[in-house]
Amino acid sequence: MTTPKKLWISIGIMVLLSPLGVIVPAWFGAEGAWGEWGLNEVEKIMGFVPAGMKRLAELWKAPLPAYAVPGQRTGLLAESLGYVLTGIIGVAITAGAMYSLSKLLTRRNNSDRSDKD
Amino acid sequence: MHIPDGYLGPATYGTLYAVTVPFWAAASWKLNRTLKAKQAPFLAIGAAFSFVIMMFNIPIIGGTTGHATGATLIAILLGPWAALIAVSVALIIQAVLFGDGGITAIGANCFNMAVAGVFSGYAVYRLIAGRAGVLSRRRRIAGAAAAYVSLNVSALLTAVQFGVQPLLERSADGQPLYSPFPLSIALPAMAIEHLLVFGFIEAAVTALVIKYFQKNDPEMLG
Numbered sequence: 251m252t253t254p255k256k257l258w259i260s261i262g263i264m265v266l267l268s269p270l271g272v273i274v275p276a277w278f279g280a281e282g283a284w285g286e287w288g289l290n291e292v293e294k295i296m297g298f299v300p301a302g303m304k305r306l307a308e309l310w311k312a313p314l315p316a317y318a319v320p321g322q323r324t325g326l327l328a329e330s331l332g333y334v335l336t337g338i339i340g341v342a343i344t345a346g347a348m349y350s351l352s353k354l355l356t357r358r359n360n361s362d363r364s365d366k367d
Numbered sequence: 368m369h370i371p372d373g374y375l376g377p378a379t380y381g382t383l384y385a386v387t388v389p390f391w392a393a394a395s396w397k398l399n400r401t402l403k404a405k406q407a408p409f410l411a412i413g414a415a416f417s418f419v420i421m422m423f424n425i426p427i428i429g430g431t432t433g434h435a436t437g438a439t440l441i442a443i444l445l446g447p448w449a450a451l452i453a454v455s456v457a458l459i460i461q462a463v464l465f466g467d468g469g470i471t472a473i474g475a476n477c478f479n480m481a482v483a484g485v486f487s488g489y490a491v492y493r494l495i496a497g498r499a500g501v502l503s504r505r506r507r508i509a510g511a512a513a514a515y516v517s518l519n520v521s522a523l524l525t526a527v528q529f530g531v532q533p534l535l536e537r538s539a540d541g542q543p544l545y546s547p548f549p550l551s552i553a554l555p556a557m558a559i560e561h562l563l564v565f566g567f568i569e570a571a572v573t574a575l576v577i578k579y580f581q582k583n584d585p586e587m588l589g
Contacts, residue, residue, distance in 0.1 A: 271424040278426040286370075347460065356404045
């Protein structure tokens with residue numbers, strides 16, 4: 251098997267295992283990353299939401315916020331399935347974008363150059 | 368470590384865009400001259416790896432979570448310029464599609480995890496690995512140490528950017544406008560968790576993957 255193929259299988263396995271990134275924190279009662287709270291949580295911690303934060307936080311509505319699919323139910327099973335699904339989408343788009351960008355960057359310099367790494 | 372929209376004021380996020388864009392330009396310039404078409408699949412895999420490794424949130428019991436970024440590992444395998452772009456692409460997709468990290472904070476997050484994360488990790492790796500053979504244990508140790516340093520550099524920068532907001536951005540009546548947490552809270556909170564836990568996760572992942580390549584595909588470490 252070629253190296254890229256083997257590595258793609260590894261990435262696939264990682265995507266399938268990615269719900270561990272939701273389940274394990276839930277088991278240990280960990281609440282998400284420091285400094286990545288939503289406006290409600292900031293209000294709970296501070297007792298108020300800073301004015302500029304409120305304005306900027308609502309600037310962009312991500313299509314698949316927090317790696318969840320639209321209409322996803324609550325609970326670890328639904329979250330895990332949503333995580334795998336959005337993980338597949340994210341990996342595909344990230345790899346596609348990086349591949350296209352690499353092709354764009356290399357279109358001028360293929361075999362006709364003396365290349366070095 | 369993905370700073371959301373609203374935590375950084377315009378002075379900070381503007382500055383960090385202005386700092387990061389030249390690195391993207393330099394990386395493109397560099398790759399335009401050195402990258403070979405047959406390496407494109409490996410860059411795609413590198414970006415995908417960075418995307419997916421960041422989904423593995425690791426908990427601190429009763430506390431917060433953190434994750435590895437893959438920045439050092441990708442820099443070791445593909446070189447720092449390719450890694451800078453690969454991690455940036457992952458971070459941009461995370462922000463735009465999944466709201467993981469803010470749109471205004473793309474410059475900041477890419478500076479912290481892609482630019483600083485990659486170059487600090489790569490520098491430590493080169494320094495420790497020296498002329499050690501591709502199959503040597505020293506390469507793994509170098510990778511682990513580099514990954515540990517790299518993630519902590521990223522976390523430190525993130526904490527400083529959070530922590531200076533109450534100093535930089537205040538309303539007329541002295542209320543913080545953006546991240547309200549001062550350096551005295553942000554710095555220890557971010558530093559301790561990365562120094563004690565997440566840095567070691569990044570180190571372990573990096574060393575294990577280097578070991579995998581040493582065993583199965585040593586030319587990847589060439």
